[in-house]
Amino acid sequence: MLTASVPIDAVRADEVPRFEDVYTQNFEIVWRTLRRMGVPPSHLDDAAQDVFLAVHRKLGQFEGRSTVRTWVVGIAIRVAKDQRRFATTKGKYEQLDPSLPDGAPGPDLAAATSQALGLLEELVIGLNETHREIFVLFELEELTAPEISQALGINLNTVYSRLRLARGAFERALEQRELRP
Amino acid sequence: MKELSTKARALLESARLGEPSLAAEKTKVLEAVQAKILAGAVPSTAALSGVTAAARATTSKVALMLFWVLGAATVAVALTVQSPVIAPEPVIEAVEAPPVVEPVEVVIPPAPTPTPTPAPAPVGRPTPRKNKPVVVVAPAPAAPVAPKVDLCALTVELRALKQAQQQLIRAPDKSLAGLEDFARGCSTGPLLEERQATRALALCGLGRKDEGHAELKSLEARFPQSPSVARVRQTCR
Numbered sequence: 001m002l003t004a005s006v007p008i009d010a011v012r013a014d015e016v017p018r019f020e021d022v023y024t025q026n027f028e029i030v031w032r033t034l035r036r037m038g039v040p041p042s043h044l045d046d047a048a049q050d051v052f053l054a055v056h057r058k059l060g061q062f063e064g065r066s067t068v069r070t071w072v073v074g075i076a077i078r079v080a081k082d083q084r085r086f087a088t089t090k091g092k093y094e095q096l097d098p099s100l101p102d103g104a105p106g107p108d109l110a111a112a113t114s115q116a117l118g119l120l121e122e123l124v125i126g127l128n129e130t131h132r133e134i135f136v137l138f139e140l141e142e143l144t145a146p147e148i149s150q151a152l153g154i155n156l157n158t159v160y161s162r163l164r165l166a167r168g169a170f171e172r173a174l175e176q177r178e179l180r181p
Numbered sequence: 182m183k184e185l186s187t188k189a190r191a192l193l194e195s196a197r198l199g200e201p202s203l204a205a206e207k208t209k210v211l212e213a214v215q216a217k218i219l220a221g222a223v224p225s226t227a228a229l230s231g232v233t234a235a236a237r238a239t240t241s242k243v244a245l246m247l248f249w250v251l252g253a254a255t256v257a258v259a260l261t262v263q264s265p266v267i268a269p270e271p272v273i274e275a276v277e278a279p280p281v282v283e284p285v286e287v288v289i290p291p292a293p294t295p296t297p298t299p300a301p302a303p304v305g306r307p308t309p310r311k312n313k314p315v316v317v318v319a320p321a322p323a324a325p326v327a328p329k330v331d332l333c334a335l336t337v338e339l340r341a342l343k344q345a346q347q348q349l350i351r352a353p354d355k356s357l358a359g360l361e362d363f364a365r366g367c368s369t370g371p372l373l374e375e376r377q378a379t380r381a382l383a384l385c386g387l388g389r390k391d392e393g394h395a396e397l398k399s400l401e402a403r404f405p406q407s408p409s410v411a412r413v414r415q416t417c418r
Contacts, residue, residue, distance in 0.1 A: 020371040031207075
């Protein structure tokens with residue numbers, strides 16, 4: 001959600017964006033991306049801090065070759081991967097519980113949307129990492145393919161090809177989930 | 182390319198509606214990030230692999246404590262905080278020299294209550310290092326890597342918001358007064374959305390529903406996507 005009064009991606013290429021604006025305008029997408037990339041709820045706080053500390057440290061070097069959002073999302077993806085790698089090598093993470101996504105909707109939200117969110121997170125977490133990052137960025141965060149190409153540092157054709165595979169994997173997972181009693 | 186099926190698309194749309202508000206997390210993480218920036222300990226993201234979850238949790242808590250203690254005790258000082266207090270053993274190899282905020286001038290206005298107290302040593306730690314935790318002075322050196330961040334405004338705004346939120350239930354009048362005090366000196370800021378929502382809730386809590394609804398309208402106009410809009414509307418009915 002973009003909430004700040006200054007549209008940060010409208011800054012000129014030779015201007016350095018303010019950290020506060022970057023934070024305000026990108027916190028939600030960072031948090032959701034970390035969560036959907038499989039960072040467990042108990043580590044989301046620390047992971048988000050790492051993302052924005054890195055943003056703060058590197059902001060002076062931001063060259064405006066991509067949008068700020070793309071740049072920040074790229075950092076979030078890398079932090080999520082680091083976290084998962086660390087988890088895999090150390091075996092420290094608890095088992096992900098996709099039925100209880102962090103910040104799961106409370107009782108005041110409609111049961112249907114709550115169930116949908118739970119199911120979606122379950123299906124997304126079930127995708128492999130390559131498919132998941134493309135699916136999350138394109139289908140859920142609505143980044144464009146060129147933006148994803150910049151954020152992940154991969155070829156545009158690769159983005160499209162991975163997106164096709166990711167959609168297929170997601171559809172299959174959805175079908176299988178529906179067959180389950 | 183083959184599009185997603187209608188069923189999958191409907192699931193995505195429904196899930197989007199169920200996304201929870203992240204306002205509390207947004208404030209909390211910002212506090213922790215600012216505390217770490219103030220403390221000069223900016224770990225590289227690649228350093229995650231050398232850090233245990235426990236050590237990192239401790240880092241956050243201690244840094245946050247330092248942040249609030251400094252905030253409460255300091256009257257218009259320029260300070261440079263070095264990292265010893267928050268450096269847990271396993272992290273050291275991962276922590277870069279603090280190039281970014283070295284030294285940043287932070288002017289923190291007087292806090293409403295207590296007298297200055299020294300920062301307590303972290304619980305369960307051996308003796309703290311002899312380094313002075315806080316060093317006053319230091320003119321800004323040349324060529325910082327990152328741009329200067331207006332820490333003062335953000336720090337003060339954070340404190341005002343946090344205090345207003347804490348007082349919302351028991352003392353909405355104080356909550357409102359605090360927010361208005363801040364707004365007199367600074368009408369905008371990165372936490373404006375949260376401040377407006379809190380102000381609307383405080384007004385409604387005081388029975389001034391017309392004003393609360395006016396604030397809600399203003400919030401909605403400025404931040405139409407804000408998850409706080411629904412919450413305030415429900416509370417102010």
